[in-house]
Amino acid sequence: MSINILQRTPVFVTKPYLPPLDEVLPYLEDIWSSKIITNNGPFVLELEAQLKQLFEVSGCSVMNNGTSALVIPLLTLPRGSEVITTPFTFAATVHSISMLGLKPVFADIDPDYFGLNVQSVEDAITPNTSAILAVHTYGTPCDVEGLADVARRHGLKLIYDAAHAFGVQYKGRSLLRYGDICTLSFHATKSFNTFEGGAVITPSTEAEKHINLLRNFGIQGENDIPEVGFNGKMSEFNAALGLVQLKHFETARAMRRNVHDWYVDALSDTPEITLISQRPDTQPNYSYFPILINKDCRQSRDEIFAAMGEQGVVARRYFAPLLSDAKPYRDLKSAIRELLPVANDIGARVLCLPIYPDLTCELRKRVVHSLKEALRAAPQ
Known part of the structure; x- marks a missing residue:
């Protein structure tokens, strides 16, 4: 029987990894004691610090989900401009472009590793192109050198949807150190999860400050709202789970x-x-x-x-x-x-x-x- x-x-295609519950409970007790549950609390700050160290990057802004992590960098692009991307991806990649009034332009993929084909990207560039949004499909690196060369020669921002690529290293360093910005998903299906969550990885503290502004409704101070943003902040509960998951x-x-x-x-x-x-x-x-x-x-x-x-x-x-x-x-x-x-x-x-x-x-x-x-x- x-x-x-x-x-x-x-037998499902995936099942979330969860740490022992007794390792999570002390974090919950701290949250209940402090009553700090959001707005960049101590667990959020600690998770960001540990991820920066792990990835050897200067900027890491954790988010409430992976789609927020995609949308926020795209907010910095000129409205109505074109973003070259892949048709071989999850819906959130292209929806994030479209919902902001940007125009997705598809390029073909390479037959071996399924990342954007560099020549196809170059062929798709027009005077209205502002960025390339590439995907490290299944966590396999794109042709990061070729895409960087195209982006540099044409003055384009190079953004990587690295939702699949937590912990991936390429040529001895974190894959998240390639490109102008990388985004992560910490969804339950990913190799590292916080139930729901994500992050934007940036190469400088100045870029990190800008991302943090945008994830906080564009509010810089009590009487200062210099930009349009939205609520992309991660909760203390999700950050606490992330700290345990990292172990x-x-x-x-x-x-x-x-x-x-x-x-x-x-x-x-x-x-x-x-x-x-x-x-x-x-x-x-x-x-x-x-x-x-x-x-x-x-x-x-x-x-x-x-x-x-x-x-x-x-x-x-x-x-x-x-x-x-x-x-x-x-x-x-x-x-x-x-x-x-x-x-x-x-x-x-x-x-x-x-x-x-x-x-x-x-x-x-x-x-x-x-x-x-x-x-x-x-x-x-």
């Missing part, structure tokens, strides 16, 4: 790596799929396990996804639909499929398998079994 129950229990991050990363390596061993001889490689010189956080369904596979990605779901394995088609196919953006000139051949190809074939720190060997076997059964089933 226990085996049948296990087989009926869904466990490397342990959780090692557990994720164990799952990742197990999958690689179990799937390396599966001809119907391609395993995705990391960019060289990268220390990943193992927060995603994407595969590509090969073009000669007898089943489509969507058929495989559905068949796995029928067996209780909840994979995810990250990222489908492409944002260039979504209703708010499909009529943009840059959304034409012929301009985005790689994004459309990858978007139709990618599938992310379940991965989280305490994914047991028994559940991993269910995932692999369901995938292989779906790959080899007779076409519908």
Whole structure:
């Protein structure tokens, strides 16, 4: 009976890592005692200080969520200007551009690591372009050198949506040290979570002060409101959880790596799929396990996804639909499929398998079994 129950229990694509409750309770007692629950309290300040040290950066402003972290840097761009970005991302990336009256312009992605293709970005630049908003997809670094060169030559701000990239290092230093600004998400699904939260990483204390102004309604003092902003502040509760989570991050990363390596061993001889490689010189956080369904596979990605779901394995088609196919953006000139051949190809074939720190060997076997059964089933 226990085996049948296990087989009926869904295996979700991710599950949040939570620290021992008894480590969190003392922080809650301090909050109840101090009655400080928001407005840059001591736990928020301590979390920012620890993250600056971890990432070796000068500026870190924690936020109430990852979307706020994206929106606030975009507030600094000229209204109506164009921002070049990727269609192969979560909706928040492009929505953050659009909701501020900026114009998203899509560029294609590279076929190996799924970041923005540098030549496609350069081809998309116009006199109205103000910034590049690139995404470190699945935590894999973009071509940071190539994008930096394009941004420098054209006088553009280079912003990285690094929602997937907490703890990732590239060429021996934090990936968050590349670009003009990086943004993080601390959502429950991420490799580091504060239930909800995010951060803006900046290269200087002056830039940090500006971000802090914008996340506080644009209010600088009791009688001074120099800019338009909104409430992007993180609560003391979320910051307290973050301080505890930081103590466990490397342990959780090692557990994720164990799952990742197990999958690689179990799937390396599966001809119907391609395993995705990391960019060289990268220390990943193992927060995603994407595969590509090969073009000669007898089943489509969507058929495989559905068949796995029928067996209780909840994979995810990250990222489908492409944002260039979504209703708010499909009529943009840059959304034409012929301009985005790689994004459309990858978007139709990618599938992310379940991965989280305490994914047991028994559940991993269910995932692999369901995938292989779906790959080899007779076409519908």
